[in-house]
Amino acid sequence: MSTINFAAREINCKIVYYGPGMSGKTTNLKHVFSKVPGHLRGEMVSLATEDERTLFFDFLPLDLGTVQGFKTRFHLYTVPGQVFYNASRKLILRGVDGIVFVADSAPNRLRANAESMRNLRENLQEHGIDVRDVPIVLQVNKRDLPDALPTDMIRSVIDPKGELQMFEAMSDKGVGVFETLKTVSRLVLERLSQNK
């Protein structure tokens, strides 16, 4: 649940971008960073390897503004997608309020998408959380690849029951980035209002 500081009149929510390696999680954050005015966002922190693969996380704080006297903030994080960084992924999920699952449209990444979703379920479970208890939005990224798989096929391995809201995206061009973030933020705020 979000951190509420009554005295400082602040509400902080944590949103995590999850998904397989190279699916575009960091690119999502970079686009948000480049488009949101400077006074509404903080510094972007990236803990990455020399070849720009996320090693621990990327972090970007966003100021929503003041709602009913509470300064409301979102902290956006990405996890490292590569399989062997699971210990880091688990740590970053701590205290998560909402998740954007970034899937890759490339045919050779279908299995990686499925495995990453399974890994998300397992990691949440280790924190004692059912995946259905956290707002999750599905972003199917890289839709401009010439051999992009149909979204139905990608969804079938990640969200077979079709329960998640889905957005098509080309995060390197900014397409679908804000729509995804807005939807997950909405879901988080709704839950906050319902005191869940």
Add this chain to the structure above:
Amino acid sequence: MIEPSLALYGDAFERVDQLIQDLLETTGVRYGLLVDRKGFVLSHKEALWAPRPPALDSVATLVASNAAATAALANMLGERTFSEQIHQGENGTLYVESVGTDSLLTLIFDASVPLGKVKVYAKKSITQIAAILEELKDIPPVQLGEDFSQGANALLDDLLG
């Protein structure tokens, strides 16, 4: 709900704030923060003479993540936790110590300030802060209501189009 939220209410917040302020004055520490384990700043104080602090959001996130990674290492080594972290540079020190299970006291000070002195006084303050946070655990959860959601959604439209 994934983790209990830490809600600091007026009187408790003021007492925590005052304890951190006293700690700064007693020890000569430059910046003092209480950070929750999710990486959010709960309270912060800076010495009157201190220059503008670095981005506190980033400091809090990195401190909490570092503490989480350190705790994971402790578990791997058969320890329950490592309760404190000390990072000493050429010009200053970052000292982090757990306050109960949910938060971290973070102190940043110059090389001229003796680490031993900071640790002694920090431990005293931590005992007092932990007692205040413990009191807050019995407070009923906050009710924000539908109006909050509607107001926030309007701001989301402004921010993200």
